[in-house]
Amino acid sequence: GQSLEQPSEVTAVEGAIVQINCTYQTSGFYGLSWYQQHDGGAPTFLSYNGLDGLEETGRFSSFLSRSDSYGYLLLQELQMKDSASYFCAVRDSNYQLIWGAGTKLIIKP
Amino acid sequence: GAVVSQHPSWVICKSGTSVKIECRSLDFQATTMFWYRQFPKQSLMLMATSNEGSKATYEQGVEKDKFLINHASLTLSTLTVTSAHPEDSSFYICSAPTSGRLNEQFFGPGTRLTVL
Numbered sequence: 001g002q003s004l005e006q007p008s009e010v011t012a013v014e015g016a017i018v019q020i021n022c023t024y025q026t027s028g029f030y031g032l033s034w035y036q037q038h039d040g041g042a043p044t045f046l047s048y049n050g051l052d053g054l055e056e057t058g059r060f061s062s063f064l065s066r067s068d069s070y071g072y073l074l075l076q077e078l079q080m081k082d083s084a085s086y087f088c089a090v091r092d093s094n095y096q097l098i099w100g101a102g103t104k105l106i107i108k109p
Numbered sequence: 110g111a112v113v114s115q116h117p118s119w120v121i122c123k124s125g126t127s128v129k130i131e132c133r134s135l136d137f138q139a140t141t142m143f144w145y146r147q148f149p150k151q152s153l154m155l156m157a158t159s160n161e162g163s164k165a166t167y168e169q170g171v172e173k174d175k176f177l178i179n180h181a182s183l184t185l186s187t188l189t190v191t192s193a194h195p196e197d198s199s200f201y202i203c204s205a206p207t208s209g210r211l212n213e214q215f216f217g218p219g220t221r222l223t224v225l
Binding site for chain 1 (some may be wrong): 213215
């Protein structure tokens with residue numbers, strides 16, 4: 001079957017750095033994406049990795065290792081507004097997304 | 110970035126009625142749209158892929174006669190929940206990739222359906 005594994009919950013302190021890991025096992029792979037979802041809201045796109053390596057977008061970075069079927073999202077200089085759920089998702093050949101269960105990020109002052 | 114709208118944002122209905130949810134791409138054309146359902150504290154579950162001008166592709170376990178999808182134009186897809194029951198209460202979200210940014214999906218704000 002197809003599955004994406006990510007921690008259910010991560011807690012960090014405001015101003016700190018946090019890493020959310022994602023391992024995947026899928027029949028097809030066309031890239032790993034990360035989405036942020038605040039309670040009651042819709043997901044918003046954060047980043048996409050099609051090739052191995054690190055992609056940086058402001059305070060957020062995402063990494064991919066296809067040989068390890070592994071990626072992570074790195075959030076720096078955490079702010080209270082970063083409290084949300086973060087989902088990793090693998091894209092298949094039909095542009096559908098296979099979603100992880102999501103990681104709830106709790107930020108403490 | 111690309112904008113996707115959904116209407117209504119929330120709806121409460123009686124059991125047995127039908128509810129139509131609209132998903133519109135406001136500033137781009139979407140030949141493909143995706144419909145998701147999300148229960149509280151759970152991940153998104155893909156229900157179906159909506160294709161402009163052709164029949165939708167439903168995921169396994171999703172009743173196509175209950176969840177009717179119509180993608181009549183390049184900017185509009187509709188999901189109709191027919192004969193809704195309390196167990197259909199959920200958060201329904203649509204999304205679409207743009208031709209220029211195929212690896213990024215843009216999501217509508219979602220529709221919260223409550224069936225009494």
